[in-house]
Amino acid sequence: FAMLLVSGFAKMSSKTNELNTINVFPIADGDTGANMKVCLKLPVRNLLLKPNDNIMTASREMAADVLLNGQGNSGTILSHFFVELAEAVREVNKSDMSVDEFTSCLIQAGVAMDDAVPNPVQGTLLSVSRDALVGLEKQRP
Numbered sequence: 001f002a003m004l005l006v007s008g009f010a011k012m013s014s015k016t017n018e019l020n021t022i023n024v025f026p027i028a029d030g031d032t033g034a035n036m037k038v039c040l041k042l043p044v045r046n047l048l049l050k051p052n053d054n055i056m057t058a059s060r061e062m063a064a065d066v067l068l069n070g071q072g073n074s075g076t077i078l079s080h081f082f083v084e085l086a087e088a089v090r091e092v093n094k095s096d097m098s099v100d101e102f103t104s105c106l107i108q109a110g111v112a113m114d115d116a117v118p119n120p121v122q123g124t125l126l127s128v129s130r131d132a133l134v135g136l137e138k139q140r141p
Contacts, residue, residue: 056094088105
């Protein structure tokens, strides 16, 4: 779990400027990438400093840290995603899980995010994550 998030953070961090550039909603203030980086930097670091093989504990701690570090709309959305992911992982009620089980948790978190906003704007973090998770669902055996 931690290595997945570290890898994702590294990739997202390398795209911070690009994310800032494409930021247009709700206002084109050019801070989406920077806000996402701030939101995830310390939580991902904490996963490395306090390793935990129990995915329920690790996802819960990640969600709590992201809530504390989120800023801007993108930080709020990311924190909501990680809270929903931790809840989905908790519902599986296992200290480790298969790729298929974790995929189900990701999809469940994405659905909850999409449902939380009455009219999500296309091209925002909400619709991009929804579309990515739909693609993930289609790749399942």
